Amino acid sequence: MHAVTVSPKFQVVIPKDVRAKMGIKSGEKLQIINYDDRIELVRAKPVGETRGFLKGLDSSFEREREERV
Secondary structure (H helix, E strand, O other), X not given: OOOOOOOOOOOOOOOHHHHHHHOOOOOOOEEEEEXXXXXXXXXXXXXXXXXXXXXXXXXXXXXXXXXXX
């Protein structure tokens, strides 16, 4: 486990071995997720890379019959 220090500008440095293991490059975008009492960093994928990721998904479902107002 690594400990980092928050700078006066609220910046943190991701340790070198963690960056290497995760393949994080300089300038890469990460999303920050606040979950309960922790912060998670998630690699942000460009929209173009997500094209087709739902291919083959069965999107059929039965709708309930209801009156529309």
